[in-house]
Amino acid sequence: MKCNKQINPFVQASSQSTPPKGEQGGGCGVYILGIESSCDDTSAAVLRDGFLLSNVTASQAVHEAYGGVVPELASRAHQQNIVPVVDAALKQAGIEREQLSAIAFTRGPGLMGSLLVGVSFAKGLAASLGIPMIDVNHLHGHVLAHFIKEQGARGEGQETKCEEQGAECKEQGAECKEQGAECKEQGAECKEQGARSKEQENTKGFKQSSCPLPLAPCPSFPFLCLLVSGGNSQIVLVKSYKEMEIIGQTIDDAAGEAIDKCSKVMGLGYPGGPIIDKLARQGNPDAFSFAKPNIAGYDYSFSGLKTSFLYSLRDWLKEDPDFIEHHKEDLAASLEKTIVDILMKKLRLAAKDLKIKQVAVAGGVSANTGLRNAFHDYAKRYGWQIFIPRFSYTTDNAAMIAIAGYFKYLDHDFCPMSAPAYSRVSTEA
Numbered sequence: 001m002k003c004n005k006q007i008n009p010f011v012q013a014s015s016q017s018t019p020p021k022g023e024q025g026g027g028c029g030v031y032i033l034g035i036e037s038s039c040d041d042t043s044a045a046v047l048r049d050g051f052l053l054s055n056v057t058a059s060q061a062v063h064e065a066y067g068g069v070v071p072e073l074a075s076r077a078h079q080q081n082i083v084p085v086v087d088a089a090l091k092q093a094g095i096e097r098e099q100l101s102a103i104a105f106t107r108g109p110g111l112m113g114s115l116l117v118g119v120s121f122a123k124g125l126a127a128s129l130g131i132p133m134i135d136v137n138h139l140h141g142h143v144l145a146h147f148i149k150e151q152g153a154r155g156e157g158q159e160t161k162c163e164e165q166g167a168e169c170k171e172q173g174a175e176c177k178e179q180g181a182e183c184k185e186q187g188a189e190c191k192e193q194g195a196r197s198k199e200q201e202n203t204k205g206f207k208q209s210s211c212p213l214p215l216a217p218c219p220s221f222p223f224l225c226l227l228v229s230g231g232n233s234q235i236v237l238v239k240s241y242k243e244m245e246i247i248g249q250t251i252d253d254a255a256g257e258a259i260d261k262c263s264k265v266m267g268l269g270y271p272g273g274p275i276i277d278k279l280a281r282q283g284n285p286d287a288f289s290f291a292k293p294n295i296a297g298y299d300y301s302f303s304g305l306k307t308s309f310l311y312s313l314r315d316w317l318k319e320d321p322d323f324i325e326h327h328k329e330d331l332a333a334s335l336e337k338t339i340v341d342i343l344m345k346k347l348r349l350a351a352k353d354l355k356i357k358q359v360a361v362a363g364g365v366s367a368n369t370g371l372r373n374a375f376h377d378y379a380k381r382y383g384w385q386i387f388i389p390r391f392s393y394t395t396d397n398a399a400m401i402a403i404a405g406y407f408k409y410l411d412h413d414f415c416p417m418s419a420p421a422y423s424r425v426s427t428e429a
């Protein structure tokens with residue numbers, strides 16, 4: 001089962017304003033605790049004045065056996081994880097909970113049972129500390145992840161060279177080399193000021209992002225963001241931190257959903273995205289061709305591709321029962337290429353029509369190597385300035401909720417204790 005985050009989420013009702021405890025209106029010493037629990041990741045993060053101090057995530061392996069997220073199991077796991085995850089985030093940030101200025105939490109969209117755990121926890125903690133709560137739309141969080149700053153990172157405009165694909169990232173004399181991606185975690189070596197930093201595991205086994213290297217410079221408004229995840233494929237025109245307009249979206253399946261389903265048809269594991277990505281690196285993207293949709297405007301459709309993949313595979317398997325085993329790399333590479341082509345074609349159309357050169361990508365599928373490569377390719381071809389999130393900010397994480405909450409904090413845009421979680425949002429919500 002997918003988290004249902006598909007309907008236009010980008011209009012939020014402004015809630016009541018409660019005076020914040022501690023510093024008002026931003027500036028120095030605003031500590032925001034972010035809590036994310038919309039699907040199958042329990043995550044907590046602390047920001048100080050928009051700078052990341054900690055980002056701790058407990059993922060739920062329990063769903064792998066079912067080939068998708070089982071909502072009931074997800075909410076139970078959130079209940080087990082929420083206290084230790086928040087505790088670890090505060091400890092890693094080096095602050096006491098009494099120092100918090102506000103608590104930002106994912107109010108929706110997502111799985112209701114999962115959301116309720118985070119929302120209830122945020123309410124209880126905020127009430128006990130006497131600090132305001134900030135409700136965050138999960139999808140706003142994904143888009144605003146591009147604005148997370150890191151301690152010790154360079155300011156905007158400072159000379160930093162950071163090229164993906166085997167290139168070197170240099171900052172203040174430091175060097176970071178990695179295969180095929182920007183400075184990231186997972187076995188990569190990040191050296192800065194003589195120190196080595198990796199994705200670390202704390203004693204409880206939660207992932208903590210602590211690579212001190214900087215994010216790419218922030219986009220400026222207006223920019224376009226391709227938001228691609230298990231439940232969404234949208235082109236968002238981002239006019240400000242609050243004003244986001246969906247100008248195109250899938251009329252059926254999301255890109256991540258299509259990848260996951262095709263992966264399932266091939267008998268590969270769940271989630272399919274990372275598996276397909278890995279296999280695709282060794283395959284020929286032109287080996288097979290699958291149906292591409294013909295949809296007007298900036299909208300997407302992936303259900304035809306999914307069906308075409310399924311039927312083609314069925315025919316090939318009749319001739320060779322081991323077809324998948326013999327061709328899995330080529331199948332993955334061709335599927336990935338088809339999806340990336342579909343996504344990029346509409347994005348390019350929107351960028352051209354709107355004359356926007358700043359283009360970002362966000363959501364779980366933005367971890368995909370082929371998609372990242374396509375962004376670099378389009379940047380060269382069309383003069384785009386591109387914004388690609390670090391891997392730790394592609395999938396669900398609380399740092400993005402905390403940064404979205406930080407911007408609302410600066411506007412004194414708080415939510416009342418009575419605010420319920422929502423699993424879906426309509427354009428009017």
Ligand code: KG4
Nearest residue numbers: 229230231256271273277364365368395396
């Ligand atoms: O944003 P996200 O973490 O969660 C929700 O949709 O709630 O996105 C998850 C999606 C899944 O469909 C997963 O297969 C896909 O992101 N994904 C990838 C990659 N990593 C995750 N898809 C393609 N390539 C990847 N490397």
